[in-house]
Amino acid sequence: RVLPALRTARLALPAVTAEVVVAPSDLLAQQLLSGRLDFAIGRMPDGMAGDLTLSRPMGDEPVALMVRRGHRLASLPRLAPEDLMSFDWVMPSPDALLTRSVIARLQALGLPAPSQRLSTSSFLLTLALIQQSNAIAPLARAVCDRFAGGGSPYVILPLDLGITVAPYGLLSRAGATLTPAAARLAALVTAGESGV
Known part of the structure; x- marks a missing residue:
């Protein structure tokens, strides 16, 4: 969603600088809330429903399990x-x-929580840890599909546990109005295509 929107925005909004923050x-x-971002694509954090609005839901996010190529479980x-x-398991906090x-x-499923030796929200560190x-x-x-398979050092385990994460969408400050440029970029991102 984000990359096609940024490509289109570069052509349609040449005077606008977009910053992408992954967190x-x-x-x-x-x-x-601090005003550093105009909008975000994410989920409504607990306790922030009065300060933020979540609009344009984009759906639940199914979860897959990724490991290094050659992992015993993959075979x-x-x-x-x-x-x-x-x-x-490598997971966030x-x-x-x-x-x-x-x-x-x-x-x-009647299983215990996995033993977790490292907690990180860093995607790059997660990739390094499972590769080594x-x-x-x-x-x-969607991330696993992008990074696993082919000649990649990663594979998706052939087991669907039915894990999904709550819907995500456009987060913005409650009562705030996006600038025309931010509104156009938000529309491009939430449309999920290269034009609106």
Whole structure:
């Protein structure tokens, strides 16, 4: 969504400079409230519904499990959820929505929370950790599809645990009006295509 929108914005809005900040929704929300960002694509953080608005929902986010190519689990003929429990998982902090969603789904399947040796919200560190260890990383399915397969050092485990993360959408300050340029860019991003 973001890259096609930025390509279109460069042509349609040549005098506008766009900054892309990649961070968890709670950090993006803080930057919104401070006025550093005009809008964000994310989820409504707990306790901020009065300060922010979430509009233009873009859907739930299914989660897949990514590991390094050559990981023992990737070559099992039949993979069961219990097989995952003897490996470390790389996830964001315990209070992050992704982590809470993973743990809740595992509990619904009758499984314990995974042993977690490292907590990080850094996508690059997550990729490095799973490439150099036997750790498992639950990530958005769209991200896994982009980074796994082919000649990539990563593969998606052939097991769908049914993990989804709550819908995301356009976050903005409650009562604030976007500038015309920010409104146009937000429309491009939320449309999910290269033109509006």
